Amino acid sequence: MNSSRPTIVDVAARAGVSKSLVSLALRGDGGVSAATRERIVRAAAEIGYRSNALARALRQHRTMLLGVVVASLDNPYHTEVVESVERAAEPHGLSVLLAHGARKAGRMAERIDALGDLNVDGLIVVSSWAAPELLQAAARRAPVVMVGRSLEPVAGIDSVNNDDEHGAALAVDHLVAAGHERIAHLTSSTRPAGLARRAGYEAAMARHGLADRARVIERGRDEPAGPGLDAALEAGCSAIFARNDVEADDVLNHAWDRGIAVPEGLAVVGYDDSALALRARPRLTSVHQPRAEMGELAVDLLHERWAGRTTDRHEVLEPTLVIRAST
Amino acid sequence: MNSSRPTIVDVAARAGVSKSLVSLALRGDGGVSAATRERIVRAAAEIGYRSNALARALRQHRTMLLGVVVASLDNPYHTEVVESVERAAEPHGLSVLLAHGARKAGRMAERIDALGDLNVDGLIVVSSWAAPELLQAAARRAPVVMVGRSLEPVAGIDSVNNDDEHGAALAVDHLVAAGHERIAHLTSSTRPAGLARRAGYEAAMARHGLADRARVIERGRDEPAGPGLDAALEAGCSAIFARNDVEADDVLNHAWDRGIAVPEGLAVVGYDDSALALRARPRLTSVHQPRAEMGELAVDLLHERWAGRTTDRHEVLEPTLVIRAST
DNA sequence: CCCGAAATCTGGAACGTTCCAGGAATCGTT
DNA sequence: AACGATTCCTGGAACGTTCCAGATTTCGGG
Numbered sequence: 001m002n003s004s005r006p007t008i009v010d011v012a013a014r015a016g017v018s019k020s021l022v023s024l025a026l027r028g029d030g031g032v033s034a035a036t037r038e039r040i041v042r043a044a045a046e047i048g049y050r051s052n053a054l055a056r057a058l059r060q061h062r063t064m065l066l067g068v069v070v071a072s073l074d075n076p077y078h079t080e081v082v083e084s085v086e087r088a089a090e091p092h093g094l095s096v097l098l099a100h101g102a103r104k105a106g107r108m109a110e111r112i113d114a115l116g117d118l119n120v121d122g123l124i125v126v127s128s129w130a131a132p133e134l135l136q137a138a139a140r141r142a143p144v145v146m147v148g149r150s151l152e153p154v155a156g157i158d159s160v161n162n163d164d165e166h167g168a169a170l171a172v173d174h175l176v177a178a179g180h181e182r183i184a185h186l187t188s189s190t191r192p193a194g195l196a197r198r199a200g201y202e203a204a205m206a207r208h209g210l211a212d213r214a215r216v217i218e219r220g221r222d223e224p225a226g227p228g229l230d231a232a233l234e235a236g237c238s239a240i241f242a243r244n245d246v247e248a249d250d251v252l253n254h255a256w257d258r259g260i261a262v263p264e265g266l267a268v269v270g271y272d273d274s275a276l277a278l279r280a281r282p283r284l285t286s287v288h289q290p291r292a293e294m295g296e297l298a299v300d301l302l303h304e305r306w307a308g309r310t311t312d313r314h315e316v317l318e319p320t321l322v323i324r325a326s327t
Numbered sequence: 328m329n330s331s332r333p334t335i336v337d338v339a340a341r342a343g344v345s346k347s348l349v350s351l352a353l354r355g356d357g358g359v360s361a362a363t364r365e366r367i368v369r370a371a372a373e374i375g376y377r378s379n380a381l382a383r384a385l386r387q388h389r390t391m392l393l394g395v396v397v398a399s400l401d402n403p404y405h406t407e408v409v410e411s412v413e414r415a416a417e418p419h420g421l422s423v424l425l426a427h428g429a430r431k432a433g434r435m436a437e438r439i440d441a442l443g444d445l446n447v448d449g450l451i452v453v454s455s456w457a458a459p460e461l462l463q464a465a466a467r468r469a470p471v472v473m474v475g476r477s478l479e480p481v482a483g484i485d486s487v488n489n490d491d492e493h494g495a496a497l498a499v500d501h502l503v504a505a506g507h508e509r510i511a512h513l514t515s516s517t518r519p520a521g522l523a524r525r526a527g528y529e530a531a532m533a534r535h536g537l538a539d540r541a542r543v544i545e546r547g548r549d550e551p552a553g554p555g556l557d558a559a560l561e562a563g564c565s566a567i568f569a570r571n572d573v574e575a576d577d578v579l580n581h582a583w584d585r586g587i588a589v590p591e592g593l594a595v596v597g598y599d600d601s602a603l604a605l606r607a608r609p610r611l612t613s614v615h616q617p618r619a620e621m622g623e624l625a626v627d628l629l630h631e632r633w634a635g636r637t638t639d640r641h642e643v644l645e646p647t648l649v650i651r652a653s654t
Numbered sequence: 655c656c657c658g659a660a661a662t663c664t665g666g667a668a669c670g671t672t673c674c675a676g677g678a679a680t681c682g683t684t
Numbered sequence: 685a686a687c688g689a690t691t692c693c694t695g696g697a698a699c700g701t702t703c704c705a706g707a708t709t710t711c712g713g714g
Contacts, residue, residue, distance in 0.1 A: 007699095009700080020664060024663090027702090055699070057701090059701050059703080073409065076403075086427070117378060118381065119379065335670065346671085347673085347694060347696095358691070358693085360691080382670035384671090386672045
């Protein structure tokens with residue numbers, strides 16, 4: 001008569017045992033005789049019992065939920081990081097809860113709070129739009145790992161990064177080796193990772209004695225890259241290192257519109273080595289971030305925190321350059 | 328001394344009232360005097376109280392959680408649908424729980440079960456890899472809406488679709504109007520939406536008396552489009568209508584590799600009008616699916632189910648053609 | 655056969671919230 | 685001043701699970 005979802009008590013009634021034993025049996029704990037376990041499992045299957053994760057989480061004080069906060073889904077690199085996190089989380093029985101659209105601090109805070117209210121066991125933040133205090137507040141509830149924030153470590157928050165400065169150096173070295181001197185850097189970012197890449201670019205240019213040839217094309221978010229690019233081209237720039245693949249693709253689009261051949265008229269290097277790099281025409285040379293390792297490492301760091309580690313860890317992985325047809 | 332998360336009882340103790348009253352006050356229900364409400368709110372803020380969504384959900388029998396299952400995150404169209412759903416859900420206080428990677432039936436089932444165990448209040452399935460029985464099983468727990476499955480309605484499951492056959496017709500009509508006769512269709516899909524587009528393509532070709540010129544290039548998933556395309560080009564085909572933007576972009580890539588100018592040497596039309604269409608070189612003519620409306624509609628349908636509707640609804644929206652530089 | 659130990663099982667108390675029935679204070683009316 | 689109607693507040697019982705302490709059964713060995 002009770003048409004609502006069957007509970008553990010219903011199973012117990014049907015199998016003729018106590019609810020406690022059903023709980024034990026279904027979780028596979030020892031101390032249950034094979035015969036009754038079999039009976040319980042069958043009873044559960046018969047009435048279509050499924051455990052209520054909510055109730056379990058409430059009692060056990062853990063949800064096996066991993067909150068992942070990402071700036072946006074429209075940059076393939078972000079979604080690839082999310083996928084790598086999920087791949088790393090799944091074998092541990094952890095489910096990923098994805099909150100996106102955290103490109104503004106306010107919304108970011110709200111999403112993180114929502115995840116916290118749900119008692120996620122850990123938080124992985126792929127957006128850099130979270131204020132340190134916000135992260136620290138969240139970390140009082142559950143361990144937090146920043147992925148890809150770069151620069152300043154935040155006390156109490158672990159982080160996984162690629163070495164943005166080194167990555168930028170790889171790009172510049174490659175272009176210089178190909179004979180370019182007037183290499184410009186296109187960026188729309190005022191975020192840590194963007195700034196680090198810019199700094200790496202400037203340092204590398206200086207190292208090659210090309211400091212005076214360096215030129216940073218700044219564009220506002222959502223602003224077209226065109227004007228800045230035109231000015232750089234006019235000034236004789238023959239190669240562009242873009243802050244990420246999306247902006248590199250913008251460069252390719254602009255070159256296409258202007259009828260400039262790539263790489264003959266203009267060499268282009270991106271950053272991230274996302275799906276975009278493989279789809280671009282021509283295929284984009286790009287600095288590869290070791291996403292898979294980053295995802296795994298992030299999950300590992302959470303495990304360590306759960307196991308009791310209280311000191312901070314800041315992992316920095318080495319990027320590599322993937323050379324394709326755009327240079 | 329209790330260093331763990333403060334609960335409603337802690338707030339009650341501090342404000343000198345009963346826990347029930349704290350619950351009432353913080354939820355903003357009437358029947359609480361302004362003075363005590365103020366006192367309670369202050370007490371809550373002072374000890375940093377945040378409500379436990381788990382406990383609430385357990386008691387209230389609703390989580391305000393919306394499960395969204397999507398085949399993959401690597402097709403921009405999917406993520407755009409997810410974003411539109413989230414945009415529609417947010418004003419109602421619903422949070423989106425995203426499960427992706429549901430490209431295989433087994434994993435799909437597992438993800439749906441996981442969401443069900445978490446007691447999501449509704450399920451929006453953007454992948455077509457779910458067997459009808461699986462969906463119906465899920466629908467016994469919470470209402471389910473299929474987005475973009477097309478074709479056969481499933482009893483008990485609402486759906487939101489664009490009219491794929493009509494969309495395909497729009498593409499063909501456009502190409503025919505531009506003077507093309509040998510128009511091929513590229514598809515890798517055996518899913519309902521793909522089949523509907525293919526059927527629409529074939530019907531439209533027939534309608535124009537071009538049935539004998541019709542040619543479907545089938546490719547396996549993860550197979551390169553090259554061989555099939557070459558054969559079609561050899562046969563004199565001058566335009567290609569691809570099953571979606573991703574495959575259209577593959578065509579553009581192939582044309583690029585072969586040095587074929589688009590649209591002069593080959594006209595290309597995609598489907599979805601995703602971000603990819605705007606990034607492509609040349610900009611891709613594509614059949615636009617009204618994503619925003621689809622997301623809203625999906626959420627509306629869930630609301631109606633919650634309000635008690637028991638009859639099925641199958642909404643079909645009209646796609647439009649967006650003409651760009653690839654034709 | 656009996657005894658202690660091991661194996662198996664059970665009832666009730668949590669977890670943090672909301673819901674419900676009702677108690678206490680306050681108020682306006684006559 | 686008494687009355688019912690409001691308004692404001694409270695204690696305890698849910699929700700579905702796990703945990704704990706202990707009860708019961710089974711078993712091996714002398």
